[in-house]
Amino acid sequence: MGFNLEHKDGTRDKWSGLRALFEKDRDFGIFINYQEKYNLNGVDGPYIINNQLYEVTKENKLLNKNIDRKEKLIVNVGNSDNDQFEFQLKDSIISEPEFYELPEKLVVISDIEGNFDGLSSFLINNGVIDKNFNWTFGNGHLLLNGDFVDRGENVTQVLWLIYKLEQEAIKYNGKVHYILGNHEIMNFQGNPRYANKKYKRVAQLISKNDSLKIATQYLYSDKTELGKWLRSKNVIEKIGNYIFVHAGLSPEILKYKISISDINQIVRKNWDKNLYDEEENNKVENFLTGKKGVYWYRGLSQDYKYYDKIKENELNEVLKFYQADKIVFGHSVVEDIAKEFNGKTINTDVKHGQEKNSEKTKGLLIENGIEYKLDGKGTKTKL
Incomplete structure (x- = not known):
């Protein structure tokens, strides 16, 4: 038997096991801070840095070219339908507002x-896009x-689709909201633990650095178009009387009396640090x-190893x-869109x-103040 311990920077401590003595393509021994080698695997990108565009072809070649930032760019999707769409780069990227009126219809x-x-x-089957x-979706809102990011094989394509829809929604007085989750922020910190292996390799190639931590940080930094755009997003927003946040609000937050604006501002200043594992002196930032x-x-949603599930009186406070x-959140997987605490919380992580x-793909619709469950076939069911 071997052992294999992965560090947050992507390196591993590993023992090959005795079988490696008899396998031609496997090294034998104990390796400390071993950097695994990764390969490109199918279409990916584009990645844009100033006027440079990088993309990976079906043949697993990384191409690089100069672009005119005003021209339309093509995104190729790595799926069986070979989907494709066009988008244009934004003229400028600014931080998002945090407060909105509740629209007539909002899909989450x-x-x-x-x-x-x-x-x-x-999105197609529920009338948000064609x-x-x-x-x-007209003047409707879409909240992500x-x-x-992470795990899947079409991360850049998902991000560019959101980027494109943001610009189109504005033309119809609609809005796309993108709330950041822990996986986006892990990539800000250079932690690609859950990223598909091909993204680790493309990060190394584009950044010209074999350190997965440095390479991932570069890809999600404000030096790249997607990194700069993601860093303009909030971690919490309030729309009407609904709070939208990726994971949730602990009752302990009340000790600090932090406003929604302060939450976004403090997190934005600290999201490159791993304060989950390496706390610093500021208690508010650590929290x-x-x-x-x-x-x-x-x-x-649940009891967890560090704390108990919130009580209704705590939630009320x-x-x-x-x-x-109400609070609408994700992060903790449930079998179906779930309301709890007399409808005061709604979990959308399925x-x-x-x-x-x-039909396994599911989301939430709030239409004229009434809540519905949507599925990937377009079925609408009142919650």
Whole structure:
């Protein structure tokens, strides 16, 4: 038997096991801080740095070219349908507002994790976009409640689709909201533990650095278009009387009396640090970005190893402080869109279908103040 311990920087301590003596393609021995070698695997990108565009072809070649930032760019999706769409780069990227009136219709989905087929067909079948991936939701709002990166094989394609829809929605007085989750922020910190292996290799090649931590940090830094864009997003927003946050709000947040604006501001200043494992002196920063913070806390849904599930009286105090009626969150997987505490919480993190048109893919619709469950086939059921 061997052992294999992965570190947060992507290196491993490993023992090959005795079988390696008899296998030609496997090294024998004990390796400390071993850097595994990764390969590109199918179409990926584009990655844009100033006027340079990088993309990976079906033949696993990384191409690089100069672009005119005003021209339309093509995204090729690595799926069986070879989907494709166009988008244009934004003229400027600014931080998002945190407060909105409740629109007539608002669709919420979370925890897609690079699953382009599940996301795109869900949006098509529920009238948010058409088959050419264009916005058809008028003045409606679409809210993406964190964790749209890692695990899956079409992360960049998912991100560019959101980027494109943001611009189109504005033309119809609609809006796309993207709340950051723990997986986006792990990549800010250079922790690609849950990333598909091909993203580790492309990060190394584009950054010209074999350190997975440094390479991943570079890919998600403000030096790249996607990194700069993601860093303009919030970790919490309030729309009408609903709070939207990826993981949740611990009752302990009331000790610090932090406003929604302060939460976003403090997290934005600290999200490159791993305060989950390596706390610093500031208690507020440690709390907001740590184990009970807004993109890690699981207590709205379950008991967890560091704390118990929130009690209804505690939830009521949190809602009262933030002058809200309900919290909508993801992060903690449930079998179905779940309401708890007399409807004061709604969990949207389900095991989405990995294929198109799957009834397993689910989201939330709030239409004229009434809540519905949507699935990937377009079925609408009142909650």
